[in-house]
Amino acid sequence: MNESDAVLVRELLARELGTVNHYVELLKNARTPALRAFLQKVISEEKDHIAEAATILGISTDKENQPSSSETLQTKAAGYPVTFDPFNRTLSVDSDQTLLASALNADIPIRHVCGGHGQCGTCRVETLSGSENLSEKTTAEVHLLGDLLNRGWRLACQTVPRGPATVKVPPVKDKA
Numbered sequence: 001m002n003e004s005d006a007v008l009v010r011e012l013l014a015r016e017l018g019t020v021n022h023y024v025e026l027l028k029n030a031r032t033p034a035l036r037a038f039l040q041k042v043i044s045e046e047k048d049h050i051a052e053a054a055t056i057l058g059i060s061t062d063k064e065n066q067p068s069s070s071e072t073l074q075t076k077a078a079g080y081p082v083t084f085d086p087f088n089r090t091l092s093v094d095s096d097q098t099l100l101a102s103a104l105n106a107d108i109p110i111r112h113v114c115g116g117h118g119q120c121g122t123c124r125v126e127t128l129s130g131s132e133n134l135s136e137k138t139t140a141e142v143h144l145l146g147d148l149l150n151r152g153w154r155l156a157c158q159t160v161p162r163g164p165a166t167v168k169v170p171p172v173k174d175k176a
Contacts, residue, residue, distance in 0.1 A: 001056070009056050016050045017092060021105050028107075080161040084108050085128060085168045093161045099125060100156035109172045116157035121145060123156040130165030 001009075020043055027039040079092035084103055093102040100116050100123050103109075114120035118140030127134065131152060138158045145153050154167070 006057060009053050013050060013053050013057075016046055016053065020046045020050070024105060024107070080133065081164045082130075082161050083166040084125075085166060087169065095160055095162060097160060098157050099154075099159045099161070099167060103156060103169070108169065110156050110169055111172050112157060114157075118144070118155060118158050121155065124148065124153050125156045125159075125167040125169050127152040127154055128166040128168050130161075130163060133161060133163030133165045135160045135162060 023039055023043045023046065027036060027043065030036045030039055079094040079097075081090050082093045082099060082102065083090045084106075087108055089106065089108060091102050091106050091108075093099065098116065100110055100112055104112075110123050110125070112120075112123040114122070116123065118138065121144035124145060134154060135158075137149060138155070141149055141155050141158050144155065156167075156169075
């Protein structure tokens with residue numbers, strides 16, 4: 001495939017991923033079973049488009065055959081691959097999107113009492129790898145995390161990726 005076609009396919013992948021994220025947001029707000037079913041069908045079809053386009057670029061979407069270089073579908077399309085443990089989910093996170101926003105868009109539960117404004121410290125995640133690929137530590141993180149910051153913890157609402165990373169999300173505990 002020539003480079004101009006590859007650029008077009010990568011642009012298509014980025015748009016398809018954005019479309020899927022948009023439909024997932026709509027699904028979160030849909031209450032009618034018929035509408036929810038319809039949106040799930042549309043999301044599935046969009047994911048099929050992503051897989052087809054990835055195949056054109058020679059990217060495997062089969063987890064068993066993922067490239068060892070971490071060059072995933074998400075990396076080719078847009079953003080940086082961030083893996084959220086213990087969910088074993090890797091998302092493509094743009095460098096202008098926080099880890100919290102990306103996780104919530106993908107239905108990965110992260111507690112965030114203040115709504116993601118860097119005021120409570122409840123959205124903390126532990127960096128397992130790629131800490132050098134995360135944004136600079138913010139004043140809110142220094143204030144709210146203290147020594148935890150030096151042990152690899154970050155506020156998901158304050159942190160954006162600059163490269164691949166893996167973070168561990170603590171379990172969300174119900175209020176007693």
